[in-house]
Amino acid sequence: xxxxxxxxxxxxxxxxxxxxxxxxxxxxxxxxxxxxxxxxxxxxxxxxxxxxxxxxxxxxxxxxxxxxxxxxxxxxxxxxxxxxxxxxxxxxxxxxxxxxxxxxxxxxxxxxxxxxxxxxxxxxxxxxxxxxxxxxxxxxxxxxxxxxxxxxxxxxxxxxxxxxxxxxxxxxxxxxxxxxxxxxxxxxxxxxxxxxxxxxxxxxxxxxxxxxxxxxxxxxxxxxxxxxxxxxxxxxxxxxxxxxxxxxxxxxxxxxxxxxxxxxxxxxxxxxxxxxxxxxxxxxxxxxxxxxxxxxxxxxxxxxxxxxxxxxxxxxxxxxxxxxxxxxxxxxxxxxxxxxxxxxxxxxxxxxxxxxxxxxxxxxxxxxxxxxxxxxxxxxxxxxxxxxxxxxxxxxxxxxxxxxxxx
Numbered sequence: 001x002x003x004x005x006x007x008x009x010x011x012x013x014x015x016x017x018x019x020x021x022x023x024x025x026x027x028x029x030x031x032x033x034x035x036x037x038x039x040x041x042x043x044x045x046x047x048x049x050x051x052x053x054x055x056x057x058x059x060x061x062x063x064x065x066x067x068x069x070x071x072x073x074x075x076x077x078x079x080x081x082x083x084x085x086x087x088x089x090x091x092x093x094x095x096x097x098x099x100x101x102x103x104x105x106x107x108x109x110x111x112x113x114x115x116x117x118x119x120x121x122x123x124x125x126x127x128x129x130x131x132x133x134x135x136x137x138x139x140x141x142x143x144x145x146x147x148x149x150x151x152x153x154x155x156x157x158x159x160x161x162x163x164x165x166x167x168x169x170x171x172x173x174x175x176x177x178x179x180x181x182x183x184x185x186x187x188x189x190x191x192x193x194x195x196x197x198x199x200x201x202x203x204x205x206x207x208x209x210x211x212x213x214x215x216x217x218x219x220x221x222x223x224x225x226x227x228x229x230x231x232x233x234x235x236x237x238x239x240x241x242x243x244x245x246x247x248x249x250x251x252x253x254x255x256x257x258x259x260x261x262x263x264x265x266x267x268x269x270x271x272x273x274x275x276x277x278x279x280x281x282x283x284x285x286x287x288x289x290x291x292x293x294x295x296x297x298x299x300x301x302x303x304x305x306x307x308x309x310x311x312x313x314x315x316x317x318x319x320x321x322x323x324x325x326x327x328x329x330x331x332x333x334x335x336x337x338x339x340x341x342x343x344x345x346x347x348x349x350x351x352x353x354x355x356x357x358x359x360x361x362x363x364x365x366x367x368x369x370x371x372x373x374x375x376x377x378x379x380x381x382x383x384x385x386x387x388x389x390x391x392x393x394x395x396x397x398x399x400x401x402x403x404x405x406x407x
Contacts (some may be wrong), residue, residue: 003069004026012308021312027045067090071311072090077306084099097264107154107189121280122143123190125139127186145190149171151190154188175188201215201294202287205266211316212318215248216234219232222386230329234326236386248277257283264285264307266282286306331396333367336364349392352379352380358376381396
């Protein structure tokens with residue numbers, strides 16, 4: 001098959017090339033370095049000014065030959081809708097554009113869940129209110145929202161552009177601060193803060209049936225992560241938690257059906273816990289950061305390969321698994337200090353499998369205000385059960401802080 005892949009990402013290529021597919025990569029200018037590293041692995045790499053223009057993508061393809069393809073795929077969040085639109089324009093296998101929109105636009109998504117009876121936090125769409133925050137307050141009051149409140153762009157990713165307003169009185173001020181940091185901010189979703197634990201359910205759906213589902217819980221809600229409290233998560237071995245697995249599957253299927261998503265790798269965030277789960281957000285692409293490692297160890301699948309296989313129609317490949325708990329943490333930072341942490345400091349902790357440092361030794365440490373995915377690096381761990389895995393993660397965070405905060 002002739003595959004157009006949006007985004008210069010190497011992760012899906014092994015699955016595509018092993019199946020004999022010919023891959024053309026479409027990439028934006030900022031990805032040129034990545035694309036150069038892929039040229040000898042694909043049929044062609046073609047630069048396009050922006051995924052935001054279907055016309056520009058068609059023209060870029062036409063300049064290299066006939067603008068045609070059998071399938072269009074992506075693993076990039078911001079390319080989900082463009083890939084669907086390009087696929088429709090080419091008459092190729094791809095995610096349906098309407099389904100793609102339901103998986104990208106938070107207001108459209110939450111409206112679908114509300115209509116289908118999928119539990120989710122009370123929310124309101126506040127269009128064009130970044131410049132007029134008082135209107136957002138009025139809309140929140142009319143919807144009956146009570147604080148604390150989360151403010152987020154309708155189509156961002158992760159915690160980018162998100163903030164918490166303690167109450168309705170502070171909402172306008174919080175929106176002004178967000179608009180000051182991002183002059184492109186426009187439509188916003190304001191929702192009631194989800195109290196309790198934050199979970200993520202990652203897996204693969206094929207023909208409307210769950211082929212794989214991994215249940216994990218963050219050590220702290222992502223929006224609460226800070227320099228000394230980084231994003232961290234650990235899995236629940238499904239054989240040891242059959243009731244949890246069953247309830248997570250029921251909520252996940254209800255959320256997927258409401259959005260019309262029948263074939264995809266997905267990342268679904270939920271809040272609460274057994275007996276009181278509520279839907280947060282759902283993306284039609286694999287989870288970010290090191291969720292790929294959790295899925296590889298706990299589910300025996302390559303989420304990136306599985307993602308494109310749902311588009312090409314190739315079967316999902318499963319490998320051997322182990323019924324243990326796996327987790328990862330971003331390494332905490334101490335802004336203003338230079339990194340003194342080495343891999344050996346963390347690999348000495350029992351249960352640590354892998355360490356990746358994102359800040360060279362001796363270089364200044366970044367803050368984590370802009371993104372929960374920032375930090376000094378990452379560590380992957382394993383243990384016999386979820387409780388023990390969380391203990392290893394906490395030991396890693398404590399050791400990283402000890403090394404960089406000391407002296």
